[in-house]
Amino acid sequence: MANIKSAMKRIKVIEKKTLRNKMVKTSVKTSVKKFETALAAGNVEEAKALLSAASCEIDKAASKGILHKNAASRKKSRLSIALNKAAN
Template identity: 65%
Template sequence: MANIKSAKKRISVIRQKTLRNKMIKSQVKTAIKKVTTAVAAGDAAAAKEALRAATSTIDKAKSKGVFHKNNASRKVSRLSKLVNTIA
């Protein structure tokens, strides 16, 4: 256990950042799941709307530093490719 004040603060700050990152990653996973379920159901309109929302969520996560830009780009690309299969 940390005894120094600054070390205690770092532990607290890291805990808060970890919770924030987990929340954002969970939102991204949910958005991706909505796209995949819409594609599986064969609903092109719902899939396109879900893709738009997922892209926005992924871009927000990228801008906050949760995902690397290439990782975010790869996720968006894969989802777009998936939606285009039913369009």
């Protein structure tokens, strides 16, 4: 444990940021999972709606710096490819 006052503050700030980042990551994972379950069930129309919701969550995470922009782009691309395969 830190003894210096500024180091103690940094620990508190990091804990808050970690919690916030974890919440955003969890929401991204949840939205992607909902999309994948709809796709596995064969609900293409529902999957299309969930794809836009998942893309929105991924973009929010990328804008906040939680996901790298290339990683976000890759995730969105893979989801749309999966949707296109299921639709055909």
